[in-house]
Amino acid sequence: MSTSPDVHVRDIRIERHDLSGAHQWMADICGPHWLKTSHPNRIQFHHSGNVLKSMSTTLGMIEYGTDVTVGIEDAEFLTSYSLSLPLTGEQHLSKNGCQVSSDPDRGIIVSPHECQELSIAGDCRKVHVVITRAAMRKSLEDMLQRSLETPLRFEPVMDAVNGASASWWRMARYFIGELERSRDLYDQTFFTRDVESSLIKGLILAQPNNYSEELRNVLGVKLPHYLIRAKQYIHENAREALHLEDIEAVSGVSRFKLFEGFKQYFGMSPMAYLKKHRLGCVRQEILEDSSARNISVIAMGWGFTHLGRFSSEYRKLFRETPSMTLHRNEVRRNRSY
Numbered sequence: 001m002s003t004s005p006d007v008h009v010r011d012i013r014i015e016r017h018d019l020s021g022a023h024q025w026m027a028d029i030c031g032p033h034w035l036k037t038s039h040p041n042r043i044q045f046h047h048s049g050n051v052l053k054s055m056s057t058t059l060g061m062i063e064y065g066t067d068v069t070v071g072i073e074d075a076e077f078l079t080s081y082s083l084s085l086p087l088t089g090e091q092h093l094s095k096n097g098c099q100v101s102s103d104p105d106r107g108i109i110v111s112p113h114e115c116q117e118l119s120i121a122g123d124c125r126k127v128h129v130v131i132t133r134a135a136m137r138k139s140l141e142d143m144l145q146r147s148l149e150t151p152l153r154f155e156p157v158m159d160a161v162n163g164a165s166a167s168w169w170r171m172a173r174y175f176i177g178e179l180e181r182s183r184d185l186y187d188q189t190f191f192t193r194d195v196e197s198s199l200i201k202g203l204i205l206a207q208p209n210n211y212s213e214e215l216r217n218v219l220g221v222k223l224p225h226y227l228i229r230a231k232q233y234i235h236e237n238a239r240e241a242l243h244l245e246d247i248e249a250v251s252g253v254s255r256f257k258l259f260e261g262f263k264q265y266f267g268m269s270p271m272a273y274l275k276k277h278r279l280g281c282v283r284q285e286i287l288e289d290s291s292a293r294n295i296s297v298i299a300m301g302w303g304f305t306h307l308g309r310f311s312s313e314y315r316k317l318f319r320e321t322p323s324m325t326l327h328r329n330e331v332r333r334n335r336s337y
Contacts, residue, residue: 009179009186010051012060019043022064029058029130031079031112034071042066042122049128050179052186054193055135055200059176061087063125070110070118078112080130083203085160085169089124093117093156100157107158107169109207113151129172131200139200140211144218148211150319155208155267163264164206172199208267216265226251227261234274238281239302244271278302279317282310286325295322 016022022045023035037043042065049060062084072078084091085107093100093108095116102108110118112133120126140152158165175195179186186192205215216223223231230251234242244255247270251258262270285298296307299322304310315321 009183009192010053011049011183012051012058013048014045016045017043021045026070029080030082030110032077035068036071037064037066037068039066043068047128049176050183050186052192052196054189055196056132057135057196057199058128058130059172059179060128061125061176062128064120064122066122068120068122070120072110072114072116078110078133080132081112081136081154082110083129083131083158083172084108084110085127085158085173086124087126089121089126091118091120091124091126094119095156102157105159105161107160107165109154109156109158111152111154111156113153127169127173127176129199131203135196135200136204139197140204143201143204143215144211150210152204153210154203158207168199168202168206171202175199208263208265210267212265212267223265224261226253226258227265230258230262230270231273234270234277238274238278241303242274247271247274275313276317278304279314282314282322283318283325286322295326 014025016025019035019037019040022043023033025045025047026035027033044065045063046065047060047062049058049062051058084102086102086104088104090101090103091108093102093110093116095114100108107127108118110116136152137148141147158169160166160169186195204211215221230247233247233250237246248255248258253261259269262268262273266273268276282299282302282304285302286295299307299310311322318325
């Protein structure tokens with residue numbers, strides 16, 4: 001391992017051939033996690049890069065030399081967002097019962113606040129960017145001009161070939177390459193601060209997340225006309241039994257283009273957007289209805305016929321049950337009298 005004494009950029013380079021050494025090194029960078037492998041004697045861990053000290057962003061390259069699995073159990077204590085893009089090999093992220101794959105065409109984000117496992121192939125050599133949770137939160141609050149109520153959560157897979165997320169990966173790789181060639185310019189704190197800000201804000205804008213729609217409204221980002229039509233149709237008919245074919249017909253574009261647009265601008269499919277909108281409407285009605293009607297009646301009025309599934313999806317989205325929302329509203333209402 002070597003480090004340089006300057007105060008603005010810290011050079012990091014390490015080679016370890018033991019599992020515990022590799023684990024401790026990455027825990028110091030990303031936060032608590034576990035690291036497992038079936039072949040600990042084959043570990044050939046290499047990590048090289050730089051830490052931009054203004055916001056502690058780490059940019060570099062990483063490989064383990066053998067198949068490993070990284071696991072996040074106590075997600076609340078994970079201190080950073082970890083982004084990686086294989087140059088060779090592949091990796092697989094498992095969370096919430098689903099698995100997504102990452103290869104040279106698709107990067108991946110391991111986020112705080114979520115329990116997950118990342119399986120990395122032994123031949124996987126990848127670009128690695130680590131952004132602290134504090135820096136991400138501060139940047140998003142600056143963009144929204146308000147404090148956050150819920151953590152920032154990204155869609156886990158980042159397209160590295162097309163669109164804004166691909167531009168972000170090219171930018172990250174450019175900075176990594178420049179730091180390898182010369183650090184003279186990057187020793188200037190006024191410059192590196194802007195580099196970090198560009199990476200963080202660029203990521204928030206490029207990759208779909210749970211604040212994307214609010215950011216578009218705040219920043220005045222215009223939706224394509226076919227998405228405006230589809231969104232308006234969903235909002236106006238959310239109480240009805242809508243089908244994907246209905247939304248597709250109103251949009252006037254192919255199903256592929258419709259899905260592509262919803263994924264890019266909303267971070268989800270059209271039907272997932274419909275469900276999220278309905279859940280938000282139920283929540284709003286619970287909060288606004290002074291008569292405190294039965295939650296089941298409200299939910300069924302917004303198209304939820306399976307009440308057990310509704311309650312589960314509501315809790316997953318809002319981090320509380322519908323009855324907890326109702327109780328909080330009743331307490332607030334009683335206090336106002």
